[in-house]
Amino acid sequence: MLIAAMLYYLVGLFGSGGDVLIIDVQKPLKQYVIDPARVAQLLAINETMQQQGEAFRQKFSQQRKDLSELNSRRLTTEAEFAAVFASVDQNRSALRVRIVAERSRMKGLMSADEWAKVYALGASGKP
Numbered sequence: 001m002l003i004a005a006m007l008y009y010l011v012g013l014f015g016s017g018g019d020v021l022i023i024d025v026q027k028p029l030k031q032y033v034i035d036p037a038r039v040a041q042l043l044a045i046n047e048t049m050q051q052q053g054e055a056f057r058q059k060f061s062q063q064r065k066d067l068s069e070l071n072s073r074r075l076t077t078e079a080e081f082a083a084v085f086a087s088v089d090q091n092r093s094a095l096r097v098r099i100v101a102e103r104s105r106m107k108g109l110m111s112a113d114e115w116a117k118v119y120a121l122g123a124s125g126k127p
Contacts, residue, residue: 022049022050022052022053022099023119024046024050025046025118025119026043026046028117028118028119029042029043029046029118030043031117032114032117032118033110033114033118038109038110041109042106042109042110045102045105045106045109046106048102049099049102049103052095052098052099052102053095053099056091056092056095059091060088060091063084063087063088063091066084067081067084070084
């Protein structure tokens with residue numbers, strides 16, 4: 001029962017695998033940032049962030065499978081569960097550090113007005 005609750009918590013925390021972790025702002029970047037050199041830099045950062053989010057999603061998907069497999073075995077130890085949960089925490093923390101660093105790089109390349117316009121639209125392209 002505890003493991004089922006933890007799996008439910010993790011799915012709620014990270015989604016079912018199809019959720020968007022990092023908003024793709026490629027379209028609004030091209031629309032609202034005029035300088036082509038900055039656009040190129042920002043698009044590269046955006047792509048890096050998308051790749052990092054996808055890599056995390058793939059790792060997390062495998063970790064959910066690992067937890068499910070551990071849960072199916074009656075003799076699984078607490079240490080085995082702890083190792084998987086520690087790995088989930090480590091991957092989540094590493095992603096957070098990388099994404100915050102990339103966001104900081106983007107912030108340095110955009111004016112406050114550009115930022116507001118780009119992130120008001122997000123991935124949808126609609127206000």
